[in-house]
Amino acid sequence: MKPLIAFLGAFVAALLLSGVTAARSQTFQSANCNTATGQPTASLTRDWSQTYSLAAAWEGYQWGGGCWNNNDVDEAPNDPPEHYTGGEGGDCSGLTFKTWQEALNTADGGHYYSHRLRNVHGPYDAARFRDGIGAPNGTISKAYAGVMDGFASSSHVGMIFFRGSGGWDQIIEAKCEACGTNIFSETYRGQSAYGGIRRIGWTG
Amino acid sequence: MKWFAQRRRILVGGASGLACGIAGGIAAVALLAGGASGGAREAGDSFITAGHLPPLLTVPGQRVTLRYAIVCPPAGGDSDAGRPCDGAGIVYIRSGHSGPFEPLALERSAGSVDGRFFADVPSAIASSPEGFSYYAVLRDRAHGTEMTLPAGGAAAPQASFPLRDAVTVDLGSHVFGSPRRASARVVSTQWGTGAGDVGLSGGKTSARIGPSSFDASPDGTVTLLDEINHRVQRWRGGAVVRSVPVDVPAAADDLAAAPDGSVYVLDGRSSAASTPLLRTFAADGRLVAARHIAERSWSQLRLGPSGPVVQQSPSEQWMPTGDATTAFSRAAQARHGDPGRPLDDGSQLVVLRAGMGEVRIARVVNGAVRQAWRITSQTPLGEVQVADRTGARVVLVVKAYTNTQDEFELLVLDGRGVVKRFSVASSEWADAAPLARFRLVGPALYQLGSTPEGAFVDRYDLEGVS
Numbered sequence: 001m002k003p004l005i006a007f008l009g010a011f012v013a014a015l016l017l018s019g020v021t022a023a024r025s026q027t028f029q030s031a032n033c034n035t036a037t038g039q040p041t042a043s044l045t046r047d048w049s050q051t052y053s054l055a056a057a058w059e060g061y062q063w064g065g066g067c068w069n070n071n072d073v074d075e076a077p078n079d080p081p082e083h084y085t086g087g088e089g090g091d092c093s094g095l096t097f098k099t100w101q102e103a104l105n106t107a108d109g110g111h112y113y114s115h116r117l118r119n120v121h122g123p124y125d126a127a128r129f130r131d132g133i134g135a136p137n138g139t140i141s142k143a144y145a146g147v148m149d150g151f152a153s154s155s156h157v158g159m160i161f162f163r164g165s166g167g168w169d170q171i172i173e174a175k176c177e178a179c180g181t182n183i184f185s186e187t188y189r190g191q192s193a194y195g196g197i198r199r200i201g202w203t204g
Numbered sequence: 205m206k207w208f209a210q211r212r213r214i215l216v217g218g219a220s221g222l223a224c225g226i227a228g229g230i231a232a233v234a235l236l237a238g239g240a241s242g243g244a245r246e247a248g249d250s251f252i253t254a255g256h257l258p259p260l261l262t263v264p265g266q267r268v269t270l271r272y273a274i275v276c277p278p279a280g281g282d283s284d285a286g287r288p289c290d291g292a293g294i295v296y297i298r299s300g301h302s303g304p305f306e307p308l309a310l311e312r313s314a315g316s317v318d319g320r321f322f323a324d325v326p327s328a329i330a331s332s333p334e335g336f337s338y339y340a341v342l343r344d345r346a347h348g349t350e351m352t353l354p355a356g357g358a359a360a361p362q363a364s365f366p367l368r369d370a371v372t373v374d375l376g377s378h379v380f381g382s383p384r385r386a387s388a389r390v391v392s393t394q395w396g397t398g399a400g401d402v403g404l405s406g407g408k409t410s411a412r413i414g415p416s417s418f419d420a421s422p423d424g425t426v427t428l429l430d431e432i433n434h435r436v437q438r439w440r441g442g443a444v445v446r447s448v449p450v451d452v453p454a455a456a457d458d459l460a461a462a463p464d465g466s467v468y469v470l471d472g473r474s475s476a477a478s479t480p481l482l483r484t485f486a487a488d489g490r491l492v493a494a495r496h497i498a499e500r501s502w503s504q505l506r507l508g509p510s511g512p513v514v515q516q517s518p519s520e521q522w523m524p525t526g527d528a529t530t531a532f533s534r535a536a537q538a539r540h541g542d543p544g545r546p547l548d549d550g551s552q553l554v555v556l557r558a559g560m561g562e563v564r565i566a567r568v569v570n571g572a573v574r575q576a577w578r579i580t581s582q583t584p585l586g587e588v589q590v591a592d593r594t595g596a597r598v599v600l601v602v603k604a605y606t607n608t609q610d611e612f613e614l615l616v617l618d619g620r621g622v623v624k625r626f627s628v629a630s631s632e633w634a635d636a637a638p639l640a641r642f643r644l645v646g647p648a649l650y651q652l653g654s655t656p657e658g659a660f661v662d663r664y665d666l667e668g669v670s
Contacts, residue, residue: 166555168639
């Protein structure tokens with residue numbers, strides 16, 4: 001009887017202690033995300049990119065992040081600003097990198113599909129997108145920017161979901177921790193802090 | 205010997221209990237974590253939304269093509285990565301604004317830079333003297349989902365009006381660098397959390413958001429939304445006269461202030477799996493009502509003749525969120541969608557930024573254009589921040605921009621052309637709600653601006669415009 005009592009006592013104590021410890025170290029990223037490589041694809045259409053980016057809506061914002069599921073819940077809200085905590089969501093440049101199917105190798109302009117749960121941010125911050133750095137990235141005159149082209153400043157980047165009737169744009173963007181990721185109306189097109197950017201190599 | 209054997213069994217039992225417990229604890233947490241994120245929809249799950257830019261105002265001889273982006277998952281899910289979905293749709297269209305609609309199947313184009321799906325409007329309809337109206341039913345054929353755009357369908361279709369006798373104004377090329385000085389600085393604050401400060405979020409590597417919206421009243425009181433510090437400040441005579449806490453997200457929210465002191469705040473957060481929330485606060489900051497808007501996103505909130513009105517997307521329609529006695533459901537808002545912002549005299553002001561450098565404005569009375577303007581510019585024009593009527597005139601504030609410069613252009617328009625014109629520095633160091641940079645109150649134009657030091661509200665007196 002005593003060995004059984006010892007087993008049960010140790011089991012319960014270990015269950016609680018290890019559970020608490022594991023819960024403390026568990027993040028959305030460590031529990032859900034993977035480090036798979038991007039898969040080459042032949043196509044990259046603007047409307048597919050709209051669909052892909054929209055899956056990130058309501059999944060939150062994570063500074064430095066690039067992994068989210070598709071259940072419309074931010075599972076790691078209220079992170080401190082400009083800190084990576086392993087929470088759910090992309091940041092602005094992580095969302096753009098994955099939506100534009102880019103490679104980690106900045107000299108590679110090909111199309112590489114990343115599953116939502118692939119935890120990758122990519123090598124570009126907003127300023128590098130603004131400057132058209134990397135083989136897949138270019139700049140464009142803002143007046144000509146169309147669906148899923150984008151606007152980038154030194155601190156933020158978003159993509160054009162569709163034009164608005166009064167000269168603003170509906171932008172799909174990972175905007176801020178409190179804002180989350182979604183389609184927001186924005187006036188980046190007319191702001192001199194923002195430059196026009198484009199993915200080179202759309203197939204339709 | 206027996207004692208040792210007994211001890212050994214107890215030790216073994218305890219050790220195996222520890223091992224099983226550790227494994228069980230980790231497994232339980234992993235399962236719980238998975239469960240929390242579980243239920244995640246996979247790529248094949250269906251959803252549908254759309255983008256569409258309605259041709260609200262047309263000019264004589266204009267060929268009209270209706271273009272739609274249909275956004276839905278590709279038929280093969282992840283294995284079809286990069287490929288568009290299997291979309292289709294029918295536009296129901298009619299000449300004028302009453303009577304039966306006729307169907308027009310959407311065609312599919314090779315590219316999607318302006319929306320993949322399109323329909324050319326027959327010239328007999330496009331050139332109808334009353335304009336035309338239409339709505340679309342869009343489908344994801346692979347998954348069977350569909351949506352109606354605008355959501356009000358036949359009850360509140362998109363409307364397009366012809367501009368026949370529009371007053372034309374050619375702005376030429378915008379001359380940057382000579383903005384007018386404000387008549388007065390009525391709010392001046394620094395970034396911070398103290399009394400009279402305003403909050404700033406973001407930083408060097410994330411979007412900066414300052415006070416996201418404001419409103420002004422005829423007595424000169426400015427109501428400033430300091431959403432980062434979760435409060436509304438009221439300024440008069442250059443000082444804060446009242447500050448009340450409000451429970452709003454620290455995002456780019458919009459605000460409209462009512463004459464009785466209550467304020468409406470439309471949230472700039474991505475509400476989980478729903479549409480943005482419009483909250484009503486009493487003058488003391490008490491939350492008195494909250495309702496979701498009809499559509500997925502918004503561009504501006506204003507106070508209409510009967511309560512708050514919101515321009516919503518993807519329809520681009522103005523929708524009332526209620527009247528004096530009733531808060532409208534999402535469906536009721538959609539049924540009341542209109543192409544223009546309702547004015548106090550019962551007319552609507554319809555605005556379209558066309559091409560790269562043109563703004564079209566029409567005052568519509570009882571379904572017909574009463575007054576219209578076409579403003580063209582060699583310099584690209586961005587967003588229309590203000591299109592509002594004061595007396596018999598219309599005040600327009602629109603962004604003029606190049607790839608490296610930007611300023612606001614202010615025009616006061618009457619039935620013959622431009623009455624007054626000047627430039628205003630953009631002063632957009634921190635982000636705000638998209639169309640919350642200006643408010644027109646009678647002959648006073650107020651501007652919300654920001655610098656690295658703080659935020660301000662300037663007043664420009666438009667003498668003699670009414």
